[in-house]
Amino acid sequence: EIVLTQSPGTLSLSPGERATLSCRASQSVSNGYLAWYQQKPGQAPRLLIYGASSRATGIPDRFSGSGSGTDFTLTISRLEPEDSAMYYCQQSDRSPPWTFGQGTKVEIK
Amino acid sequence: QVQLVQSGTEVKKPGASVKVSCKASGYSFNAYGISWVRQAPGQGLEWMGWISGYNGKTKDPQKFQGRVTMTTDTSTSTAYMELRSLRSDDTAVYYCARHCSNNCLFGMDVWGQGTTVTVSS
Numbered sequence: 001e002i003v004l005t006q007s008p009g010t011l012s013l014s015p016g017e018r019a020t021l022s023c024r025a026s027q028s029v030s031n032g033y034l035a036w037y038q039q040k041p042g043q044a045p046r047l048l049i050y051g052a053s054s055r056a057t058g059i060p061d062r063f064s065g066s067g068s069g070t071d072f073t074l075t076i077s078r079l080e081p082e083d084s085a086m087y088y089c090q091q092s093d094r095s096p097p098w099t100f101g102q103g104t105k106v107e108i109k
Numbered sequence: 110q111v112q113l114v115q116s117g118t119e120v121k122k123p124g125a126s127v128k129v130s131c132k133a134s135g136y137s138f139n140a141y142g143i144s145w146v147r148q149a150p151g152q153g154l155e156w157m158g159w160i161s162g163y164n165g166k167t168k169d170p171q172k173f174q175g176r177v178t179m180t181t182d183t184s185t186s187t188a189y190m191e192l193r194s195l196r197s198d199d200t201a202v203y204y205c206a207r208h209c210s211n212n213c214l215f216g217m218d219v220w221g222q223g224t225t226v227t228v229s230s
Contacts, residue, residue, distance in 0.1 A: 044220040044221065045204070096158075
């Protein structure tokens with residue numbers, strides 16, 4: 001089973017600042033089958049990034065993903081108040097289980 | 110538009126079973142699979158399994174083997190997830206999500222609204 005570890009647990013930043021979220025895998029995630037999701041309280045998750053670096057439909061370009069192998073990053077270039085949420089990484093490598101990280105909470109000051 | 114609509118809130122007693130439905134519309138159901146994901150109160154997301162909309166093939170983690178059954182009805186474009194022998198720690202919001210066409214590169218791109226399942230005596 002691939003374990004995904006996200007850091008930091010909580011990120012508290014001001015509007016306009018840059019947020020950098022990390023997702024580290026216990027084994028290499030093949031072909032970049034790594035996705036990022038945003039979840040706000042009381043809502044279903046929303047896909048932000050797939051294939052490690054491709055933005056999903058309708059996602060603002062201030063969200064970007066990078067990385068390969070075992071180290072992946074989600075960057076929010078200029079934080080907006082509406083970016084306050086939990087963020088999860090998730091892998092869909094060759095063999096299940098397809099796991100999620102434990103999440104990073106982004107708070108806007 | 111592409112959407113997944115799930116069945117409503119359930120309250121069950123320990124030891125009972127629950128069956129959650131997920132009706133797809135706006136896309137070709139047999140071109141994608143459906144993953145089931147749950148979220149206990151105040152906790153993170155947990156992947157429970159996946160079923161192909163094409164042939165009903167399933168993948169699921171060992172944790173749920175024997176307690177979870179995933180099925181589809183292609184005539185109504187509906188996926189189902191049944192969880193048996195419910196325990197209090199099965200209390201959660203259960204989501205379905207569109208996942209994996211001919212590969213799984215594109216992530217879970219469409220989500221249902223969630224179904225709250227409460228297990229309590």
